[in-house]
Amino acid sequence: MIKKIALLVMLCFQFNAIAQEDAWVYLADKENVQTSISNPISILTQHAIDRKSAHNVTIDERDVPVNENYISQLKTQMGITVLAKSKWFNAVHVRGLEVDILALENLMFVNEIIFADNNLNAKTGTSKLKSDFKNERVRAVFNYGDALNQIQMFNGDDLHIADYTGSGMTVAVIDAGFPGVDNIAGFQYVRDAGNILGTYNFVARDVDVYLNTTSNHGTLVFSDMAGFIQDDFVGTAPDAQYYLFITEDAPNENPVEESYWVEAAERADSLGVDVINTSLGYKNYDNTNYSHSAADLDGLTTYISKGANIAFEKGMLIVTSAGNSGASGISAPGDAPGSFTIAAVDANGNYAGFSSQGSVIQLTQKPDVATQGQSSYVIGENNIIATASGTSFSSPIMAGGLVCLWQALPNFNNAEIMQLVRESASQFNNPDYFIGYGIPDLSLALNEGLSVDEFPISATILRVFPNPVTNELNVQLPSIYESGNLIFYTILGKKVLESQVSQTQRKVNVSHFSKGVYLLKVEADGFSKTLKLIIN
Structure with missing residues (x-):
């Protein structure tokens, strides 16, 4: 009888272990977003701020931490274990029974729940993964x-x-x-x-x-x-x-x-x-x-x-x-x-x-x-x-x-x-x-x-706008250059367009480009500059 009870307990434990699910819980908002962005040293190191500034990377809402009050509330929910968090996604990785995870939808600050098991998702979302590095000797x-x-x-x-x-x-x-x-x-x-x-x-x-x-x-x-x-x-x-x-x-x-x-x-x-x-x-x-x-x-x-x-x-x-x-x-x-x-x-x-x-x-x-x-x-x-x-x-x-x-x-x-x-x-x-x-x-x-020599300061400024761009890109060459050559690359280095601009013809149609990040190389009379371009 004792052995049967032990077996029953073991089976129940295995069932509960199998029934545990992983999911990402996406949250509704963050605290003090504009204040944090206006005062970036409160959320980033000076080294990080300097690096972003040097490469024209915008500090935005994704840099603001997840609302810790929301995380605290999630930790108090029945059957829920909080394992990780992401400020970029404003999401928390949780583990628990499917029913307990679904119950989190009742919380006002929960926007969406996506299970790691895609079969449990009512609509397509993120899913699964794992390492394939077992053959390293x-x-x-x-x-x-x-x-x-x-x-x-x-x-x-x-x-x-x-x-x-x-x-x-x-x-x-x-x-x-x-x-x-x-x-x-x-x-x-x-x-x-x-x-x-x-x-x-x-x-x-x-x-x-x-x-x-x-x-x-x-x-x-x-x-x-x-x-x-x-x-x-x-x-x-x-x-x-x-x-x-x-x-x-x-x-x-x-x-x-x-x-x-x-x-x-x-x-x-x-x-x-x-x-x-x-x-x-x-x-x-x-x-x-x-x-x-x-x-x-x-x-x-x-x-x-x-x-x-x-x-x-x-x-x-x-x-x-x-x-x-x-x-x-x-x-x-x-x-x-x-x-x-x-x-x-x-x-x-x-x-x-x-x-x-x-x-x-x-x-x-x-x-x-x-x-x-x-x-x-x-x-x-x-x-x-x-x-x-x-x-x-x-x-x-x-x-x-x-x-x-x-x-x-x-x-x-x-x-x-x-x-x-x-x-x-x-x-x-x-x-x-x-x-x-x-x-x-x-x-x-x-x-x-x-x-690659950048345009000299004495040449006045090169202007490329708008960026991000949807239809027409304006390229204003420094005044000392009558004309220039434009080469558009994907971020993988594949050339997708070569065009010319001048002081009188400054516009290039990019409406046929797929959305994404591109590199634009501007060349004129021995000088060149490469810029990151976002096409929406």
């Missing part, structure tokens, strides 16, 4: 010095020689655990320089990212940017400053991890981070009702990909691994137009068969570019240099190079850096779904960026 080797190939492949070492090693740039590494980073010799260089600015574990809700972790993935990823062992190993951005964030709950496969990621990206933005590296990908969950369909991976549907697009709009450069699913396709947020998605090649520059392939499902060319991800060199938590395979490593290797390039070209914005790198790549004129635009040449990108 690490083995110890003792052939030191071979890490040189992974930076020479894209001529990142030329930037180091020119003293662009990441100084003054800030990077957020959003990943799993970072054991050893706080004590092994391979990270002493970054520690001694005081370049680990902060840490946070969004899963455990504490600052420990080193000890109570179930994964060393973050350590391996971080080493490819910041690791340093004299004469044996140098990361691609050794002098940058870093924040280390855990959003991956390694033993589990649950959509709350995408909410943790958005929280981390929001914090990165508020701290003034320039570049985010995300060596994580989401596609399948333990609960298959949460898993993404192929159609979901269009770059605009999943919660994390929508977050990545906002992060891009906020001025950050979002470098993302393509995933390790081969022909099964790219995972989120690598599908996002705002992500700079990195595929993997081997040491000879050949496509690595595990690297996730893009498709027509993505609305923009994916992957973007590629670099070494097969048998990449890393530093493990035991301070041993090893090789590891996965786009988890091609991403940080490339991210460090981009950090150095942006350091060298501080007047460029994130979209312009992305365009320069695509244009420098080996198959820019013939991209494919395997390695995108190909393997970049950052030395070429740097030289191209340095050769």
Whole structure:
């Protein structure tokens, strides 16, 4: 009888565990929005404000925190656990029984509820996800010095020689655990320089990212940017400053991890981070009702990909691994137009068969570019240099190079850096779904960026308006130029229109353009300037 009772209790427990659902609760409004925007130091760091100002990024309602009173009320509701929050979406990630979550609709401040299980949604909304990085293998080797190939492949070492090693740039590494980073010799260089600015574990809700972790993935990823062992190993951005964030709950496969990621990206933005590296990908969950369909991976549907697009709009450069699913396709947020998605090649520059392939499902060319991800060199938590395979490593290797390039070209914005790198790549004129635009040449990108002379101050001002634009764009050249050439690019670097303007003919019809973010290059008599243009 006791055994039967125990069995019944176990079955009930399993039923209740299965019945728990995840959902996003979107809230109606925020407090003191205009006051906060007028006084941005109350919601952002000065570093963040300066970065946004430098790249003409507007501080808006999305920068204002979620109403904490609403969150407190949600926490008191029967059967509801609040797991994460997002100021960008003005949303809270909750877990509970379906009936208890639906009851939240009765709260006046709740606008909408979208379940992670799309079958539970009355109308189409966001859904599901999970990591496909299970085939990454690490083995110890003792052939030191071979890490040189992974930076020479894209001529990142030329930037180091020119003293662009990441100084003054800030990077957020959003990943799993970072054991050893706080004590092994391979990270002493970054520690001694005081370049680990902060840490946070969004899963455990504490600052420990080193000890109570179930994964060393973050350590391996971080080493490819910041690791340093004299004469044996140098990361691609050794002098940058870093924040280390855990959003991956390694033993589990649950959509709350995408909410943790958005929280981390929001914090990165508020701290003034320039570049985010995300060596994580989401596609399948333990609960298959949460898993993404192929159609979901269009770059605009999943919660994390929508977050990545906002992060891009906020001025950050979002470098993302393509995933390790081969022909099964790219995972989120690598599908996002705002992500700079990195595929993997081997040491000879050949496509690595595990690297996730893009498709027509993505609305923009994916992957973007590629670099070494097969048998990449890393530093493990035991301070041993090893090789590891996965786009988890091609991403940080490339991210460090981009950090150095942006350091060298501080007047460029994130979209312009992305365009320069695509244009420098080996198959820019013939991209494919395997390695995108190909393997970049950052030395070429740097030289191209340095050769771009902006219109001199003495030439009076260049005016491009309205921006955003719907139908006709007005381009007023500086008075010393009689005429000029306009080239319109997508944010992926694809040329969509070339036109001419003059002092008497200033208008260009853009009504046939699809909505989105474009780059406009204005050229006149040896001078040029590239601007970000939004078409509604």
